[in-house]
Amino acid sequence: MPSRADWRRWAEWALRLLLVAVLAVALWRSVRASRPGATTVTARASTLSEALQQVTATSRVGALRVEVDGALSPVQRDWLVALRRAGVRVGWHGAPPSLAVAADRAREPVAAVRVRLASDSGGPIVLTDSVGVIDSVRAGGATIEASDIVGTVSARRGAFAAFAPAPARVPRRAVLVLGRAGWESRFVLAALGEAGWQVRARLPVTPGIAVVDASVLPMDTSRYDVVVALDSSASDLAPAIARFVAQGGGVIAAGSALNVGALRALVAARTGDRVPGRILLDGDTLTRGDLPLRPLVAASADAVVLERQPAGPAVAIRRAGRGRVAAVGYDESWRWRMQGGATGEAEHRAWWSRMAGLVAPEREPLTPLTPLDPTLRGDAAPRAALVSALGDASVSSDAGDRPASNRLPLVLLVLAAAALLAETASRRFRGAA
Amino acid sequence: MSDFVFATAQYDSGDWDSAPMLPANVIDSIARYTSIDVAPTGVIVPLASPALFRYPLVSLTGHLPVRFSAAERDNLRAFAERGGLLFVDDHNHDIDGVFHKTATEELARVYGPLREIPNRHPLYRCFFTFDDGPPTTSHELNGWGDNLVHKTLSGAEHEGRLSLIYSSKDYSSEWNYHPDNKRFLSVDNTKFAVNLVVYALTR
Numbered sequence: 001m002p003s004r005a006d007w008r009r010w011a012e013w014a015l016r017l018l019l020v021a022v023l024a025v026a027l028w029r030s031v032r033a034s035r036p037g038a039t040t041v042t043a044r045a046s047t048l049s050e051a052l053q054q055v056t057a058t059s060r061v062g063a064l065r066v067e068v069d070g071a072l073s074p075v076q077r078d079w080l081v082a083l084r085r086a087g088v089r090v091g092w093h094g095a096p097p098s099l100a101v102a103a104d105r106a107r108e109p110v111a112a113v114r115v116r117l118a119s120d121s122g123g124p125i126v127l128t129d130s131v132g133v134i135d136s137v138r139a140g141g142a143t144i145e146a147s148d149i150v151g152t153v154s155a156r157r158g159a160f161a162a163f164a165p166a167p168a169r170v171p172r173r174a175v176l177v178l179g180r181a182g183w184e185s186r187f188v189l190a191a192l193g194e195a196g197w198q199v200r201a202r203l204p205v206t207p208g209i210a211v212v213d214a215s216v217l218p219m220d221t222s223r224y225d226v227v228v229a230l231d232s233s234a235s236d237l238a239p240a241i242a243r244f245v246a247q248g249g250g251v252i253a254a255g256s257a258l259n260v261g262a263l264r265a266l267v268a269a270r271t272g273d274r275v276p277g278r279i280l281l282d283g284d285t286l287t288r289g290d291l292p293l294r295p296l297v298a299a300s301a302d303a304v305v306l307e308r309q310p311a312g313p314a315v316a317i318r319r320a321g322r323g324r325v326a327a328v329g330y331d332e333s334w335r336w337r338m339q340g341g342a343t344g345e346a347e348h349r350a351w352w353s354r355m356a357g358l359v360a361p362e363r364e365p366l367t368p369l370t371p372l373d374p375t376l377r378g379d380a381a382p383r384a385a386l387v388s389a390l391g392d393a394s395v396s397s398d399a400g401d402r403p404a405s406n407r408l409p410l411v412l413l414v415l416a417a418a419a420l421l422a423e424t425a426s427r428r429f430r431g432a433a
Numbered sequence: 434m435s436d437f438v439f440a441t442a443q444y445d446s447g448d449w450d451s452a453p454m455l456p457a458n459v460i461d462s463i464a465r466y467t468s469i470d471v472a473p474t475g476v477i478v479p480l481a482s483p484a485l486f487r488y489p490l491v492s493l494t495g496h497l498p499v500r501f502s503a504a505e506r507d508n509l510r511a512f513a514e515r516g517g518l519l520f521v522d523d524h525n526h527d528i529d530g531v532f533h534k535t536a537t538e539e540l541a542r543v544y545g546p547l548r549e550i551p552n553r554h555p556l557y558r559c560f561f562t563f564d565d566g567p568p569t570t571s572h573e574l575n576g577w578g579d580n581l582v583h584k585t586l587s588g589a590e591h592e593g594r595l596s597l598i599y600s601s602k603d604y605s606s607e608w609n610y611h612p613d614n615k616r617f618l619s620v621d622n623t624k625f626a627v628n629l630v631v632y633a634l635t636r
């Protein structure tokens with residue numbers, strides 16, 4: 001059994017080892033501190049490009065702090081992420097505004113670009129494209145439609161900006177209208193044609209005779225974007241319509257076409273009993289809600305109702321195969337155009353074009369989406385992208401200078417002194433040299 | 434689907450009701466030759482009335498001078514812009530007559546200058562085929578009125594579609610008889626009326 005003197009000697013050895021370990025740590029820290037990478041570089045948004053090159057080109061920089069007082073490009077942001085992964089401590093501080101912008105275009109021949117904007121409270125935001133100013137809006141949310149947008153949409157507040165490429169105009173393929181000769185067929189043709197769609201039609205006038213555009217068939221997605229079946233006269237083409245939808249084409253079925261047996265597997269719903277429209281008095285104008293309606297019934301489980309009137313669902317849509325099929329319960333929509341007052345014609349045209357756009361297939365633009373001015377490229381939501389890449393400002397900025405790391409030399413000094421003192425005192429008390 | 438209703442325009446000036454049997458005859462031909470759902474009787478619609486917009490094809494005829502009121506003019510302009518088609522026929526068959534002179538003047542104020550409709554126009558091929566353009570009427574051949582055989586119709590377009598068809602051929606006289614009497618004709622002379630309606634309903 002070890003004696004008390006043995007325990008004492010072992011304790012002295014332990015204190016000596018502790019002292020050596022503390023000295024080793026201090027030595028390692030001093031060597032590390034003397035390495036060139038220990039310096040910290042601070043940069044603003046305007047000088048960040050030079051700073052990034054400097055930090056990347058030399059191994060002397062151990063930390064990079066960015067004061068975000070202006071917009072950072074995605075390249076700069078990704079560069080910061082790469083530096084962090086390479087061991088450089090990267091942090092940022094500042095208060096960039098929460099700003100997000102998105103631009104999309106309906107699948108219509110002459111659709112306007114819809115710009116959606118969201119921001120926190122603050123000053124007004126200026127929307128521009130690659131050519132010039134579009135509009136300015138107050139803080140909050142806004143949706144703006146512009147007929148012609150070129151290149152990149154930017155939303156600027158002060159030195160900060162969010163960017164979104166304007167979607168290119170995609171050439172649309174034709175719409176085939178199938179319906180009996182009548183006002184509904186005639187005015188659907190007119191509305192779609194005036195909205196810029198290339199329209200073909202087959203309109204039976206009597207059994208065996210139809211007003212038909214040249215080469216209406218075959219019905220496939222290389223020729224057509226949308227087939228509009230206005231009544232049961234489309235029933236003989238139901239198998240071709242089903243193939244067309246399976247290929248990815250869009251179908252709008254209305255009126256008695258919804259009750260064609262061969263189309264039932266495709267359409268979102270069938271029609272119920274006809275509800276008469278509103279009776280108009282002199283001076284009244286007609287709106288879509290006033291039209292006669294065959295409410296949609298027996299909707300399939302995956303049908304999404306897009307429009308509802310007091311009498312019931314008026315428009316529903318569903319996916320079928322690779323395509324989309326819309327069911328329309330409105331009857332005699334042509335009355336909306338003719339009796340809709342000063343705006344009825346335009347509303348009727350826009351509505352039918354929008355319906356066709358809803359079911360039309362996505363197609364790739366002929367030219368790639370490249371902004372005219374490449375320097376305008378940026379994030380659609382810059383603050384969100386920055387936080388996602390580098391973390392929150394308060395955490396990141398402090399990450400390189402934590403108080404705990406500053407106290408380590410003092411702790412090491414106290415520990416070394418205490419170990420040395422204890423070991424010396426122990427030896428002296430037992431009378432050793 | 435709503436029925437097609439043949440509408441006759443009633444205007445403040447002139448004798449708008451000079452061909453009372455024409456609607457019945459046209460309706461008879463539509464029912465006879467096509468499967469278009471057609472209302473068994475026509476309607477009379479005042480040009481200045483909002484009811485005009487219920488009938489996208491309207492027929493107008495007369496012998497006497499035509500002067501549209503401001504309300505009639507405004508209504509007709511809106512009618513054309515929304516896609517309505519007005520068929521006007523000179524019941525005098527006389528380009529020196531008062532109807533032709535005043536009606537064309539009034540129509541030009543609403544529709545702009547009237548232009549000749551080419552004889553290869555779809556109007557002449559959309560149901561029956563008329564290779565030579567508008568069919569000649571017996572009134573032209575008999576030398577009545579201006580003693581001319583008019584080779585073409587004239588009209589105006591809106592958004593690439595005819596919004597006005599103007600005839601100096603006197604179809605109002607040609608079609609103004611009881612439909613039962615068609616059986617006495619070797620060739621039905623109302624076939625062009627069918628083309629007129631089919632064109633309006635399909636183009």
